[in-house]
Amino acid sequence: MPRPWLVRSFRSLLRRDRIDKDLDEEVRSYVALLVDEKTAAGLPEQAARRAAHVEVGGLEQVKEQVRDQRTGAVLEHFLQDARYGLRMAARNPGFAAVVILTLAIGIGATTAVFSVVDAVLLNPLPFPRPDRIVTVWQYSANAATERLAGSPANFLDWRERSTTFEVMAAIEPSGLEFVADGEPQNLRVWRVSQGFFEILGVPALHGRTFTADEYQPGAGSAVVLSYGFWQQQFGGDHDLVGRTLAMSGRSYVVVGVMPPQFDFPPGRDLWAPRSFTERDHQNRAGNYLNTIALLKPGVTVDVVDADLRGVAEQLSREYPATNRNVGISIVPLRDRLVGEVRPYLILLTGAVAFVLLITCVNVANVLLARGAARTQELAVRAALGAGRTRLFAQLLVENLMLSLLGGLLGVVAARWGLKAFIALAPGDVPRLEEAGINATVLAFAIVLSCATAVLFGVLPARHFSKAKAEVALREGPRGAGHAVANRTRRALVIAEVALALTLLTGASLLMRSFMNLVRVDPGFSSENVVALPVFVWSRYPTDAQRATFFQETLRGIDGVPGVTAAGAASTIPFSEVLGDTRTRLTIEGRPTAADARPTIGVNVVTPSYFRAIGIAVVRGRTFVATDLRDTTPVAVINETMERRFWPDGDALGKRIRVNDGPDVPREIIGIVRDTRDSGLDATPAATVFLPHQQHPVGEMTYVVRTVGDPVNTVSSVKAAVWAINKQLPFRPITTLRQLVETSIAPRQFVLVLMGAFGAVGLFLAALGLFGLVNHLVVQRRQEIGLRIALGATPCGVVQTLVGEGIRLAGIGVALGLVGAVGMTRLLSGMLFGVQPTDPLALAGATLVVLIVAGIASYLPARRAAALSPMLALRTQ
Amino acid sequence: MFRKAALVQGSLDLLILQVLTLGPYHGLGLSRRVTQVTHGAFDVKPGSLFPALHRMEEHGWLASEWGESENKRRAKFYRLTSAGRRQLSRETENWQRISVAIGRALRTT
Numbered sequence: 001m002p003r004p005w006l007v008r009s010f011r012s013l014l015r016r017d018r019i020d021k022d023l024d025e026e027v028r029s030y031v032a033l034l035v036d037e038k039t040a041a042g043l044p045e046q047a048a049r050r051a052a053h054v055e056v057g058g059l060e061q062v063k064e065q066v067r068d069q070r071t072g073a074v075l076e077h078f079l080q081d082a083r084y085g086l087r088m089a090a091r092n093p094g095f096a097a098v099v100i101l102t103l104a105i106g107i108g109a110t111t112a113v114f115s116v117v118d119a120v121l122l123n124p125l126p127f128p129r130p131d132r133i134v135t136v137w138q139y140s141a142n143a144a145t146e147r148l149a150g151s152p153a154n155f156l157d158w159r160e161r162s163t164t165f166e167v168m169a170a171i172e173p174s175g176l177e178f179v180a181d182g183e184p185q186n187l188r189v190w191r192v193s194q195g196f197f198e199i200l201g202v203p204a205l206h207g208r209t210f211t212a213d214e215y216q217p218g219a220g221s222a223v224v225l226s227y228g229f230w231q232q233q234f235g236g237d238h239d240l241v242g243r244t245l246a247m248s249g250r251s252y253v254v255v256g257v258m259p260p261q262f263d264f265p266p267g268r269d270l271w272a273p274r275s276f277t278e279r280d281h282q283n284r285a286g287n288y289l290n291t292i293a294l295l296k297p298g299v300t301v302d303v304v305d306a307d308l309r310g311v312a313e314q315l316s317r318e319y320p321a322t323n324r325n326v327g328i329s330i331v332p333l334r335d336r337l338v339g340e341v342r343p344y345l346i347l348l349t350g351a352v353a354f355v356l357l358i359t360c361v362n363v364a365n366v367l368l369a370r371g372a373a374r375t376q377e378l379a380v381r382a383a384l385g386a387g388r389t390r391l392f393a394q395l396l397v398e399n400l401m402l403s404l405l406g407g408l409l410g411v412v413a414a415r416w417g418l419k420a421f422i423a424l425a426p427g428d429v430p431r432l433e434e435a436g437i438n439a440t441v442l443a444f445a446i447v448l449s450c451a452t453a454v455l456f457g458v459l460p461a462r463h464f465s466k467a468k469a470e471v472a473l474r475e476g477p478r479g480a481g482h483a484v485a486n487r488t489r490r491a492l493v494i495a496e497v498a499l500a501l502t503l504l505t506g507a508s509l510l511m512r513s514f515m516n517l518v519r520v521d522p523g524f525s526s527e528n529v530v531a532l533p534v535f536v537w538s539r540y541p542t543d544a545q546r547a548t549f550f551q552e553t554l555r556g557i558d559g560v561p562g563v564t565a566a567g568a569a570s571t572i573p574f575s576e577v578l579g580d581t582r583t584r585l586t587i588e589g590r591p592t593a594a595d596a597r598p599t600i601g602v603n604v605v606t607p608s609y610f611r612a613i614g615i616a617v618v619r620g621r622t623f624v625a626t627d628l629r630d631t632t633p634v635a636v637i638n639e640t641m642e643r644r645f646w647p648d649g650d651a652l653g654k655r656i657r658v659n660d661g662p663d664v665p666r667e668i669i670g671i672v673r674d675t676r677d678s679g680l681d682a683t684p685a686a687t688v689f690l691p692h693q694q695h696p697v698g699e700m701t702y703v704v705r706t707v708g709d710p711v712n713t714v715s716s717v718k719a720a721v722w723a724i725n726k727q728l729p730f731r732p733i734t735t736l737r738q739l740v741e742t743s744i745a746p747r748q749f750v751l752v753l754m755g756a757f758g759a760v761g762l763f764l765a766a767l768g769l770f771g772l773v774n775h776l777v778v779q780r781r782q783e784i785g786l787r788i789a790l791g792a793t794p795c796g797v798v799q800t801l802v803g804e805g806i807r808l809a810g811i812g813v814a815l816g817l818v819g820a821v822g823m824t825r826l827l828s829g830m831l832f833g834v835q836p837t838d839p840l841a842l843a844g845a846t847l848v849v850l851i852v853a854g855i856a857s858y859l860p861a862r863r864a865a866a867l868s869p870m871l872a873l874r875t876q
Numbered sequence: 877m878f879r880k881a882a883l884v885q886g887s888l889d890l891l892i893l894q895v896l897t898l899g900p901y902h903g904l905g906l907s908r909r910v911t912q913v914t915h916g917a918f919d920v921k922p923g924s925l926f927p928a929l930h931r932m933e934e935h936g937w938l939a940s941e942w943g944e945s946e947n948k949r950r951a952k953f954y955r956l957t958s959a960g961r962r963q964l965s966r967e968t969e970n971w972q973r974i975s976v977a978i979g980r981a982l983r984t985t
Contacts, residue, residue: 026926061923
């Protein structure tokens, strides 16, 4: 029975010395017998000996052939080469350090980016059936397919009529007031309908999730806490389950606590049951229910689409007033969660791949640079019987050793890089907290190291193993083989420059975009303004109460020292949408069908809001304290709205109706500047402003402008509000500046990383160029010495060498520009105000590369100029 | 290249196994014997002989021991094991099947 391969390998490995001795003896005995045979045939002894050796060929070659045949050969050679490789590295610590550090940069950066991509994009969501969970949306077929949350009545019909889902559940953002540490707080709550926890399939950490009874109308007094809130507010008290908490003037029973990794939808403190009342069954107009659903096993997208199309058609027939042209669509939960960051991460992955490529090219270059010494040594080994394949393998294994060491260091670097990544990343990257250097990432780093070894090692290994032994031995370190090596090295340097240029072009395009972006006028002034959102619907149920409350509190805030203006609005720029901010518009004198009425943004504001946030008036006037409930209903519109509906600029005095608030004709009394509400790169939406006194909503944000840093004034502002109602909690308070900064943070982050990658790439390319020119100087020392002796000026010599460097960089730049134009198309979604072929960005990157190339060539070239001709001529 | 080598290797294995049925041989003796039984068609060089011997020994088809040659030189002798005999009958059968098939093919076309 043949022994398994591995066992045989190890056996022959262990007995190697004995076997080798045995083999040696055997071959010698063969020769001796052959000589005997030939002398017996009458040849004189010396002739017989010579003839025998000719017949056998090289003794060493024969032995090597036998060794190659042995089962353990592969493993044995590998270990031998690995040892040899490490010895070589130890013997040339400088060389090894350069290679290993370079590789550590490339592998480290790639591993760090991979660990993020793995956690955010590749890892399945932390639910048992992640691929079957989808989000469900409604959209209006004639508005440009905007995804809208479902209305309650629609949700109920979807749930009842669709056949392709196992369970469907609604999620509604909500809030509860809670007094902690003596201050009223607003807890962030998700109200979830029956089936929510079932879809996600995650059980409670302590206690339980809701029972069917708790989802019944009128039952809703149970809550499930998030792990974070439980820890932070109750110190992880195990006895909390079953106790009651007083919130918003009612008592709620804590029935369970969810595990720490369960943060869905993200960023809330607790979950409460959402039940459906008779009013919900009638409400098809308010779009505020987020819907998730579990697909039945095995149903395809086509089947689901057909199912939902059927439901949508039924509803549009039955409820034409609200549901005509309203479609239903699904988006996989994962896409919904990470869809926004995906393009950024893909871009970074591409950029880091470039860095890795440059790293490989650079290392290949360094390996080739050691050509002279290596070729001689390898030629000797070839003469001693090593086959070409064997030499090739040896060189690859040597490279693998270097690469694995680089990878090891790279993983350490990646840990550090990942920390920096997380620290720099904008706060809303989903699932980033799951990223870490785990087993998958380690496996990736190892595979990457091996792949890198092949990538940077094949070219030099091929080059050396092909070198003809006799030629190399005869020609010495200045032979024709080196001309080939030099040519290869030039090509590699050109490739490095081209890759670096592509990266830099990407970075400079992003830089230009970012500069364009921060120069955008948002339409308001974000300096020294703080925003304090409140929710008072339940405290002040009547219109009059709410109108009075905001009037009185604003008067109080106005009295706070340091406050220069204070107003309130239902929606403020750059913040997440608070209330329902869209409405249907009817213009008096332009009859339109109900479902064809245009949708516009609506913002309910107090008179001083425009001054507080710094929105300029273009024409007419804004609201004043005398625009009251019983005076003429009025409205202010923004420029975009006027351009859209009154292109001739005659909106003032026209009358409109909106279905938000009292349905009365309103007179347009003023036009104000556009604000970029949803981001500096977003186009302003047509918006109508209504006076709070005439439409006193209960969900408002105070906007307070102060003399200095508004943070210092926040506590006095809060106190002024609490003077009117000391139980009122504030929602998270931010400055407008923070809101603007948060909105540009993702771009800034990608820009910083692209810039860093570009800089690393450029540095490595410069290193490659430096090495090449340096090599030329050493190699052509004699020639340079001769030239100087013959009257060439040192300056001329430097010029020639630097010219050579710049020439190579120039070719690289030309190739890189072609590549860049191709690659930067991928960027176009992330650019703002520049074309992918923006000449300034291309020229800037080119200039930087050429300057750096000049410096990298000048440094070694300078040494050539200092050569004394006599010394140079004598060295050979 | 690999294919051709494999074919030659296969026939060389067969010849070595066949020759060793006559008794133990050392390398040179084996090589000469092969030339003899094939009427000079095969001239086995040490570069292919030794790798083949070592490989077959590893497979357990051959066993080797040091002994003394006719002219009193120390030499390593190879002999067939029972596994080697089985291998020989397998390869012989195989070879015959192939040669019959090829012979037939050459006749008919």
